[in-house]
Amino acid sequence: MFLTKGHLASPNKFKELEDLRNLLSKLKVDYKLPFDEEDLSMLLLSVLRCDDISSSYGILKKKGKRRYIDELKVKAWLEENLIPNTVVLRMDDPEILKLLFFSIEITYSMFLGESRATLMQKGFRERRRSFEAIVVDQFIGKLGEVAVKRFLEVHFNVNVELD
Structure with a gap:
């Protein structure tokens, strides 16, 4: 899924990406995530904004002048960082x-x-x-x-x- 600087600069443009919505809804089901798609997209956008091409996450790749999201790295980020470090609090706690x-x-x-x-x-x-x-x-x-x-x-x- 290709991104522009505009997608990274604007949360609304980022959330409008059809491929992104499909990916996030699939990940939500596969990993049984306690987030809705909007929260998950904002978390991913935050990671992408701080994730330069040489960082340890490596989610954002560059091909020529275009940037794209490496879906395998997104899954690795979910498994290694987001899911283990998420604390869920419920009102009946x-x-x-x-x-x-x-x-x-x-x-x-x-x-x-x-x-x-x-x-x-x-x-x-x-x-x-x-x-x-x-x-x-x-x-x-x-x-x-x-x-x-x-x-x-x-x-x-x-x-x-x-x-």
């Missing part, structure tokens, strides 16, 4: 539920004045943030901690306890 309750609890204590955290949004004009906005910010901020914890437990066999 006890850690995620605990995190949700913690986010609601800490936000509630902020509204009661039991915390030194601010309810105001920083910026030129400070405005009061809603309860929901603060819960979401708390949840997203801590979600990364849960993902890193899971990654460390799986890949380094350590027990991480979050507070």
Whole structure:
């Protein structure tokens, strides 16, 4: 599948490639990937953008003035990098539920004045943030901690306890 610099520069042009969509849907089924085609295409585009011709991935090949994707290298990248390093978190996971309750609890204590955290949004004009906005910010901020914890437990066999 041949690419131009325009395809690499524009995610929309990249996603419109029919051959790419076919490849990604086939890979999604073959490898039972937990991504949809759009997420998978953005991951692949990121790799292609940082993957020069001489890099270790070698997914992007050059033939004359044209560039093309080596499908075997894409499969190798999936098997060696993406799949082993992917952490899947589900909403019914006890850690995620605990995190949700913690986010609601800490936000509630902020509204009661039991915390030194601010309810105001920083910026030129400070405005009061809603309860929901603060819960979401708390949840997203801590979600990364849960993902890193899971990654460390799986890949380094350590027990991480979050507070």
